[in-house]
Every structure is written in structure tokens, then in C-alpha cells.
Amino acid sequence: MTSEWPLWEVFIRSQHGLAHKHAGSLHAPDAAMAVKNARDVYTRRNEGVSIWVVRSSDVVASSPGDREALFDPAQSKVYRHPTFFPMPDEVKHI
Amino acid sequence: MADTQRFEFLLRLGDSDLVLAQRLGEWVGKGPILEEDIALANVGLDLLGQARMWLTYAGEVEGAGRDEDALAYRRDVHQFRNALLCEQPNGNYADTTARQFLYDHWHVLMLRALGRSSDERIAAIAAKAAKEVDYHVERSTDWVIRLGDGTDISHERMQAAIDASWPYAGELFVADAVDEAMARDGVAPDLAALAAPWRAAVTAALADATLVVPTDDWAQRGGRQGKHTEHLGHLLTEMQFLQRAYPDARW
Numbered sequence: 001m002t003s004e005w006p007l008w009e010v011f012i013r014s015q016h017g018l019a020h021k022h023a024g025s026l027h028a029p030d031a032a033m034a035v036k037n038a039r040d041v042y043t044r045r046n047e048g049v050s051i052w053v054v055r056s057s058d059v060v061a062s063s064p065g066d067r068e069a070l071f072d073p074a075q076s077k078v079y080r081h082p083t084f085f086p087m088p089d090e091v092k093h094i
Numbered sequence: 095m096a097d098t099q100r101f102e103f104l105l106r107l108g109d110s111d112l113v114l115a116q117r118l119g120e121w122v123g124k125g126p127i128l129e130e131d132i133a134l135a136n137v138g139l140d141l142l143g144q145a146r147m148w149l150t151y152a153g154e155v156e157g158a159g160r161d162e163d164a165l166a167y168r169r170d171v172h173q174f175r176n177a178l179l180c181e182q183p184n185g186n187y188a189d190t191t192a193r194q195f196l197y198d199h200w201h202v203l204m205l206r207a208l209g210r211s212s213d214e215r216i217a218a219i220a221a222k223a224a225k226e227v228d229y230h231v232e233r234s235t236d237w238v239i240r241l242g243d244g245t246d247i248s249h250e251r252m253q254a255a256i257d258a259s260w261p262y263a264g265e266l267f268v269a270d271a272v273d274e275a276m277a278r279d280g281v282a283p284d285l286a287a288l289a290a291p292w293r294a295a296v297t298a299a300l301a302d303a304t305l306v307v308p309t310d311d312w313a314q315r316g317g318r319q320g321k322h323t324e325h326l327g328h329l330l331t332e333m334q335f336l337q338r339a340y341p342d343a344r345w
Contacts, residue, residue, distance in 0.1 A: 005127070027128070028129065040133040041132050
């Protein structure tokens with residue numbers, strides 16, 4: 001067993017109605033301590049209303065080698081992007 | 095002389111926060127891990143902010159033209175009114191945790207009671223500070239339980255730290271003429287009345303931590319009257335160096 005504490009990814013929701021955003025990572029022995037540490041490391045300046053922490057080892061990532069197969073086909077298909085709708089100025093966070 | 099007593103009382107609150115903040119500041123860059131280093135600094139900065147509010151008000155009550163800086167940097171050891179617990183050295187992480195744990199549990203009870211003070215300024219400062227100290231209590235209690243109920247070594251060190259800090263906590267509940275006058279005027283609570291809820295909270299946490307509550311309640315006293323252990327002078331030497339060497343320095 002390693003004596004290093006496991007790594008956690010921290011997600012902060014800055015306002016009600018917004019999604020949690022990745023803020024960074026930190027070390028902690030368990031989930032409860034990870035939330036406390038996240039509060040101390042990432043939300044001291046009134047940044048958040050909610051914190052999520054996830055074990056970094058539980059994050060499944062796409063492989064850089066698959067980049068072309070996963071993302072390139074979307075480039076030439078402008079009709080997939082919702083750019084043809086006029087958006088009212090009052091609608092925020094889009 | 096109600097104002098002289100109120101000044102004394104405010105110094106006790108402000109100096110305890112200030113001295114403990116300085117102690118926590120000593121950990122910066124030396125914490126066991128980055129996250130704890132930051133957390134200790136945060137608690138220290140909370141306490142420093144509270145000390146500034148208490149000392150600013152103390153200066154106004156005194157009416158001799160001293161501001162927070164004059165009170166923090168231009169007084170010598172015997173003029174400080176902090177509790178002895180706050181000036182005790184950092185020791186190992188269990189020592190720092192025990193000191194914080196015993197102080198936090200007293201601090202939160204004191205601030206909640208001061209929130210009902212007949213002095214509106216004191217009530218307002220206490221209400222603001224109590225929110226920060228709620229978190230301090232949660233953090234230090236969590237660490238006492240983790241270290242106490244951890245490995246054999248962490249258990250042994252946490253118990254030793256509680257035993258060593260215990261004699262310095264009793265002073266927080268012993269009222270003198272100043273405290274009695276404050277209680278009579280409804281400015282502050284009866285200190286002795288805080289002892290039972292403090293003991294209940296501390297005992298419950300120590301039980302969760304599989305630690306033994308010390309049985310000897312003999313209390314080391316004097317800090318709040320200006321009689322300090324040998325540690326405070328060394329702390330002030332460092333804290334006050336700049337203002338002593340370069341009075342009124344600005345940058």
C-alpha cells in the first residue's frame with residue numbers, strides 16, 4: 001500500500017443554474033476530507049455554491065490516439081451546430 | 095470604570111485570536127501536505143480578521159488614539175491578554191490539532207453567546223466570526239477523530255497532545271472581576287456557564303476518537319491577566335520585528 005493519499009478531481013458550481021466546472025485536483029485520504037480540502041483550496045473567495053469530488057482513478061478518459069476518429073468527422077457538418085437560431089440577449093450562459 | 099473593563103475584555107478576545115493566528119502562520123510552507131498547509135493558513139487568516147475587528151473596537155473604547163496596529167505591534171508581553179492556550183508552541187501536528195480543537199470548541203460557544211451581547215458592536219462582530227468558527231470546529235474535531243482513531247502512533251501522539259494542552263484550557267472558564275462586570279452588564283456570558291457545553295462537546299469527540307478525557311482539571315492561569323508562559327515573548331519578537339525595527343514602516 002502506498003502512503004500517498006489518492007488524487008481527487010474537484011468540480012465547483014459557481015452559481016445556481018450553472019453546471020459544475022472542473023476546478024483542479026487535490027490529495028485527500030477519503031471523500032469527506034476531499035470535500036473539506038476542496039473548500040479550503042478552491043472556494044475561499046466566494047467561488048462556489050456546490051462542490052463535487054471524484055476519485056481521479058474513476059475518471060475514464062478518451063485516448064489521444066482516437067482523436068481523429070472521435071472528433072474530426074464533425075468538422076464539415078455545420079448543420080450540427082445550432083448557429084442558425086437568433087438568441088435573445090436576455091438568455092445568459094449559452 | 096466600565097470602559098476600562100470593556101477595553102480589557104476586548105483585548106482578551108482580540109489577543110487570543112491574534113496570537114493563535116500567528117502560531118498558525120508559522121506552519122505556512124511547512125504543513126504536512128499542501129492541502130493542510132492551505133487549510134491552516136485559512137484558519138489563521140480567519141482569526142487574524144477577527145482579531146483586527148476586536149482590536150479596532152478595543153482602541154475606540156480605550157479612546158487613547160491607539161488603532162489595531164498600535165495594539166498589535168506596540169505592546170509588550172505583559173500587556174497581552176490572550177489565553178495561555180493560544181501561545182503554546184506548534185509542536186507536532188497532533189499538538190497543533192489539540193490546541194485548535196480545545197480552543198475552537200470554547201470559541202464557538204463564546205461567539206454564539208456574544209451574538210446576544212448588549213453591546214451591539216460586539217454582537218455584530220461575534221455573529222460574523224461565528225460562521226467562520228463553525229468551520230474551524232468541524233475541521234479540528236475531524237482531525238482529532240482521524241488521528242485518535244488512526245494508527246497506533248497517531249493515537250499515542252494525539253492522546254499525548256490532548257493531555258499536554260488540557261491544563262491550558264481551564265483558564266478559559268475562570269472569570270475574574272472584568273468577566274464578572276461584563277456578565278453583569280449583559281455584554282458577555284458567564285464564563286463558567288460555558289464549561290458544561292464545552293465539556294460535553296469535547297468529551298463526545300474524544301470518545302469518537304477513542305481518546306481518554308484527562309481527569310486532572312487543574313488549570314494553568316494568568317494569560318488573560320497578562321502573566322504569560324515563556325513562549326509568548328519569542329512569538330512577539332518575530333511578529334513585531336518590523337514595526338519595532340522600522341516604526342511606522344509602510345510599503
